[in-house]
Amino acid sequence: MKITAKQINDVELKEHAxxxxxxxxxxxxxxLADEYGYALSFNENPAEVIRKEISQCLEQAGQNATLVSIQNPNVVVKYFEPNDIPLVAVVEYSLAIENGTGTVFVELVVSGEEENCNISVEQISYVFA
Structure with missing residues (x-):
């Protein structure tokens, strides 16, 4: 999703999360895939890769594991030092799991320069708790 440099701030990035x-x-x-894409889809259908990765995370969490909605998720925004890539920020959060252990960890990445910036889903992974 295209965003402007003015939108790169904690409040607006947390809204995207x-x-x-x-x-x-x-x-x-x-x-989700249409709006944000998925960096790790590797030329496959991004929506199907997202579905598969969420499913794999839940399988790792336990046989009856499901995602559960949480009221105030903890969203963390981190900014990179200026670099050549150019990576600007990463937005991280965890999704709660019910009937299982661990969490589903999601990262959004902001890249680009000036008015040519993007925010996209970078990675979805399972974190054992």
Whole structure:
């Protein structure tokens, strides 16, 4: 998703995270992929890769594991020092799991320069607790 440099701040980046959380909780993977893409889809259908990775995370969490909605998710925004890539920021959050252990960890990455910036889903992974 294209964003401007003015949108790269804690408040607006957290809003993007909350939007992606809602799309994942509602299993709207097509909408998530259409809006944010998925960096690790490797030329496969991004929505299908997202669905598969969420499913794999839940399988690792336990046989009956499901995602559970949480009221105030902890969203962390971190900024990179200026670099050549150019990576600007990473937005991280964890999704709660019910009937299992661990969490689903999601990273959004902001890249680009000046008015040519993007925010996209970078990675979805399972974290054992």
């Amino acid at each position: 909350l939007k992606t959380i809602k799309l994942i909780e509602e299993e709207k993977y097509e909408a």
